[in-house]
Amino acid sequence: xxxxxxxxxxxxxxxxxxxxxxxxxxxxxxxxxxxxxxxxxxxxxxxxxxxxxxxxxxxxxxxxxxxxxxxxxxxxxxxxxxxxxxxxxxxxxxxxxxxxxxxxxxxxxxxxxxxxxxxxxxxxxxxxxxxxxxxxxxxxxxxxxxxxxxxxxxxxxxxxxxxxxxxxxxxxxxxxxxxxxxxxxxxxxxxxxxxxxxxxxxxxxxxxxxxxxxxxxxxxxxxxxxxxxxxxxxxxxxxxxxxxxxxxxxxxxxxxxxxxxxxxxxxxxxxxxxxxxxxxxxxxxxxxxxxxxxxxxxxxxxxxxxxxxxxxxxxxxxxx
Amino acid sequence: xxxxxxxxxxxxxxxxxxxxxxxxxxxxxxxxxxxxxxxxxxxxxxxxxxxxxxxxxxxxxxxxxxxxxxxxxxxxxxxxxxxxxxxxxxxxxxxxxxxxxxxxxxxxxxxxxxxxxxxxxxxxxxxxxxxxxxxxxxxxxxxxxxxxxxxxxxxxxxxxxxxxxxxxxxxxxxxxxxxxxxxxxxxxxxxxxxxxxxxxxxxxxxxxxxxxxxxxxxxxxxxxxxxxxxxxxxxxxxxxxxxxxxxxxxxxxxxxxxxxxxxx
Amino acid sequence: xxxxxxxxxxxxxxxxxxxxxxxxxxxxxxxxxxxxxxxxxxxxxxxxxxxxxxxxxxxxxxxxxxxxxxxxxxxxxxxxxxxxxxxxxxxxxxxxxxxxxxxxxxxxxxxxxxxxxxxxxxxxxxxxxxxxxxxxxxxxxxxxxxxxxxxxxxxxxxxxxxxxxxxxxxxxxxxxxxxxxxxxxxxxxxxxxxxxxxxxxxxxxxxxxxxxxxxxxxxxxxxxxxxxxxxxxxxxxx
Numbered sequence: 001x002x003x004x005x006x007x008x009x010x011x012x013x014x015x016x017x018x019x020x021x022x023x024x025x026x027x028x029x030x031x032x033x034x035x036x037x038x039x040x041x042x043x044x045x046x047x048x049x050x051x052x053x054x055x056x057x058x059x060x061x062x063x064x065x066x067x068x069x070x071x072x073x074x075x076x077x078x079x080x081x082x083x084x085x086x087x088x089x090x091x092x093x094x095x096x097x098x099x100x101x102x103x104x105x106x107x108x109x110x111x112x113x114x115x116x117x118x119x120x121x122x123x124x125x126x127x128x129x130x131x132x133x134x135x136x137x138x139x140x141x142x143x144x145x146x147x148x149x150x151x152x153x154x155x156x157x158x159x160x161x162x163x164x165x166x167x168x169x170x171x172x173x174x175x176x177x178x179x180x181x182x183x184x185x186x187x188x189x190x191x192x193x194x195x196x197x198x199x200x201x202x203x204x205x206x207x208x209x210x211x212x213x214x215x216x217x218x219x220x221x222x223x224x225x226x227x228x229x230x231x232x233x234x235x236x237x238x239x240x241x242x243x244x245x246x247x248x249x250x251x252x253x254x255x256x257x258x259x260x261x262x263x264x265x266x267x268x269x270x271x272x273x274x275x276x277x278x279x280x281x282x283x284x285x286x287x288x289x290x291x292x293x294x295x296x297x298x299x300x301x302x303x304x305x306x307x308x309x310x311x312x313x314x315x316x317x318x319x320x
Numbered sequence: 321x322x323x324x325x326x327x328x329x330x331x332x333x334x335x336x337x338x339x340x341x342x343x344x345x346x347x348x349x350x351x352x353x354x355x356x357x358x359x360x361x362x363x364x365x366x367x368x369x370x371x372x373x374x375x376x377x378x379x380x381x382x383x384x385x386x387x388x389x390x391x392x393x394x395x396x397x398x399x400x401x402x403x404x405x406x407x408x409x410x411x412x413x414x415x416x417x418x419x420x421x422x423x424x425x426x427x428x429x430x431x432x433x434x435x436x437x438x439x440x441x442x443x444x445x446x447x448x449x450x451x452x453x454x455x456x457x458x459x460x461x462x463x464x465x466x467x468x469x470x471x472x473x474x475x476x477x478x479x480x481x482x483x484x485x486x487x488x489x490x491x492x493x494x495x496x497x498x499x500x501x502x503x504x505x506x507x508x509x510x511x512x513x514x515x516x517x518x519x520x521x522x523x524x525x526x527x528x529x530x531x532x533x534x535x536x537x538x539x540x541x542x543x544x545x546x547x548x549x550x551x552x553x554x555x556x557x558x559x560x561x562x563x564x565x566x567x568x569x570x571x572x573x574x575x576x577x578x579x580x581x582x583x584x
Numbered sequence: 585x586x587x588x589x590x591x592x593x594x595x596x597x598x599x600x601x602x603x604x605x606x607x608x609x610x611x612x613x614x615x616x617x618x619x620x621x622x623x624x625x626x627x628x629x630x631x632x633x634x635x636x637x638x639x640x641x642x643x644x645x646x647x648x649x650x651x652x653x654x655x656x657x658x659x660x661x662x663x664x665x666x667x668x669x670x671x672x673x674x675x676x677x678x679x680x681x682x683x684x685x686x687x688x689x690x691x692x693x694x695x696x697x698x699x700x701x702x703x704x705x706x707x708x709x710x711x712x713x714x715x716x717x718x719x720x721x722x723x724x725x726x727x728x729x730x731x732x733x734x735x736x737x738x739x740x741x742x743x744x745x746x747x748x749x750x751x752x753x754x755x756x757x758x759x760x761x762x763x764x765x766x767x768x769x770x771x772x773x774x775x776x777x778x779x780x781x782x783x784x785x786x787x788x789x790x791x792x793x794x795x796x797x798x799x800x801x802x803x804x805x806x807x808x809x810x811x812x813x814x815x816x817x818x819x820x821x822x
Contacts, residue, residue: 238449575605579605
């Protein structure tokens with residue numbers, strides 16, 4: 001966060017303040033952020049502004065980003081892990097236009113990463129800030145509809161109900177069925193919705209050197225995980241939390257430890273599984289990693305070096 | 321109904337001069353009594369007599385206009401309910417107290433399975449073993465005469481009597497010391513009532529529970545309670561040993577209540 | 585206080601019913617009742633029907649309140665006045681000191697006969713096995729068929745209910761037994777059993793206060809007869 005305290009003197013687009021929001025609004029949001037950082041996992045109300053885009057497009061995350069962005073920042077925006085989807089492209093363009101900041105798709109180069117529903121695969125570093133777009137900040141919402149009551153429940157750490165939900169899952173499905181927005185307990189105190197990230201990403205929330213900020217625009221809530229916060233996914237002793245595992249490696253880069261998206265490749269139902277984190281996948285391919293469907297050149301490679309091992313240790317076999 | 325009553329211990333709960341006004345309207349006035357473990361106190365009277373107000377005051381759900389309710393905690397401290405923090409009050413409610421509502425939908429989570437309903441209090445106080453929670457829930461379903469193989473069904477699949485028994489299991493799973501019951505048999509068929517009352521009697525005796533039961537049904541009071549308080553227009557007009565009050569009622573209103581019962 | 589002190593001492597007791605639903609009509613029951621019952625004695629209340637014999641038993645049991653006087657029961661070297669005792673003290677007396685065989689059994693639905701009989705013994709702290717053995721012994725002696733023991737007594741015949749009631753009344757070790765026509769609906773054989781049981785209690789030093797309409801039974805068990813008509817209220821309150 002390199003945002004200067006004084007108003008920016010050289011707005012990128014005329015007629016708009018630096019990063020769109022006016023300075024008083026940014027201050028208001030920063031105050032909420034400071035409180036959120038001071039009380040990890042606690043939802044802090046803030047006076048969310050109307051943004052020039054509809055709710056559901058990440059208005060909460062955008063306001064948080066706008067409030068922390070400085071002219072020296074390098075911004076990366078991802079949507080479900082991808083830098084090149086409409087939402088990510090639009091938000092990146094928005095801040096290029098209103099703040100003229102440098103943008104990147106490389107996780108390692110970014111100082112601020114705004115994300116919808118993923119945490120990058122590459123481990124984050126100290127000094128980086130991850131901004132989550134949050135649709136529903138209240139983890140107790142679907143168990144207890146009254147906001148007055150959920151607030152009291154948070155205040156008193158009265159979280160038995162949360163485990164009732166998990167209990168019901170196990171009773172019904174034999175395991176905890178929740179695969180995304182999987183609730184976590186922050187530093188043994190607040191129960192928090194990590195936004196709809198896959199539960200695969202939950203372990204990355206804990207003890208991260210980066211600052212993690214969460215913004216919910218429609219619901220006007222901000223919460224945060226300061227660096228090196230202990231975050232535990234809720235579970236039972238005899239049904240411990242388990243991140244999603246994939247049976248196959250990424251079809252493009254061969255990664256076995258990344259979160260995969262299913263991609264339908266033709267109209268006959270042929271599918272492949274590829275890294276949802278496009279930057280991670282590209283970087284691996286640039287480093288020479290290859291999956292089974294990475295292209296003809298790959299097939300050539302395989303034919304030539306049939307005894308080369310895949311990244312997961314299994315020998316690569318030629319395609320039929 | 322002889323049941324052990326430890327006379328030497330101090331009261332578990334003591335009400336002193338409890339009074340509640342809703343604006344100018346009287347809820348109840350100057351109610352005093354105490355109750356110990358193993359005792360069942362019935363509060364009887366017609367609708368609007370102040371029974372439910374009193375129950376809300378005693379369980380700390382409503383602030384009193386005057387008077388106080390003292391409670392002896394498990395640690396042996398005597399605490400004024402009004403001075404408890406919300407956190408302490410809730411803790412009492414999910415550990416040391418039970419509340420059985422007339423309407424099961426108020427006392428149960430109708431969308432959650434029976435096992436989840438019974439397990440909730442355990443999880444609220446930190447139980448984190450699914451297997452242990454489930455085993456305890458099964459045990460309690462069995463104790464309240466619900467087939468444990470129906471553990472995964474929601475209360476909506478249960479009959480009225482089963483729902484009330486499930487409420488009781490949900491409340492007793494943390495071995496509370498004090499249980500409030502608000503018309504627990506209201507709306508149930510007579511044969512279903514008898515089964516529920518018998519169950520409550522046994523659990524009270526086995527667990528040494530203190531029970532404050534509000535009812536307009538004198539037969540329920542006779543079967544369950546050691547003592548009766550008769551309320552009319554917010555005041556206690558007669559109190560005493562249950563069979564004494566019912567067989568030799570003194571107050572005109574009590575005589576009216578008793579004489580209004582249909583004898584089978 | 586010595587052992588020869590009475591177990592029960594009724595002093596100047598008066599009782600009337602005020603019927604508020606009938607314009608406050610006062611119905612006198614008894615006035616100035618006074619008698620004592622010592623350990624090992626069986627005092628029988630005599631007098632015509634309606635003289636208040638049953639009411640006196642109910643007053644001693646704490647079931648009826650009284651207008652005046654004292655009803656002192658000796659309980660573990662302490663005298664408890666039933667007239668002024670708290671409900672808790674009366675329940676304590678009923679558990680430890682007094683037993684009551686009423687004319688009719690007020691059966692709790694769904695509770696098995698054996699459990700009905702055992703309950704007072706368990707309440708006194710007797711071990712379950714011993715209470716069960718005692719209950720079985722009493723029911724056997726009173727000729728209650730074993731096939732009925734696991735059933736609730738609500739559907740039994742009058743005589744069977746009466747015998748269950750007697751077993752329940754006699755199972756606990758108490759100092760004072762109140763007997764309200766325990767043989768009323770029994771045949772001769774069972775009457776004889778009850779008489780034997782009463783004699784045994786008497787020999788064990790239990791003080792008894794009873795009502796027996798059957799002159800034969802009364803003559804066999806009574807140590808003394810107290811004529812209740814002597815306590816009748818002569819002038820009706822205006």
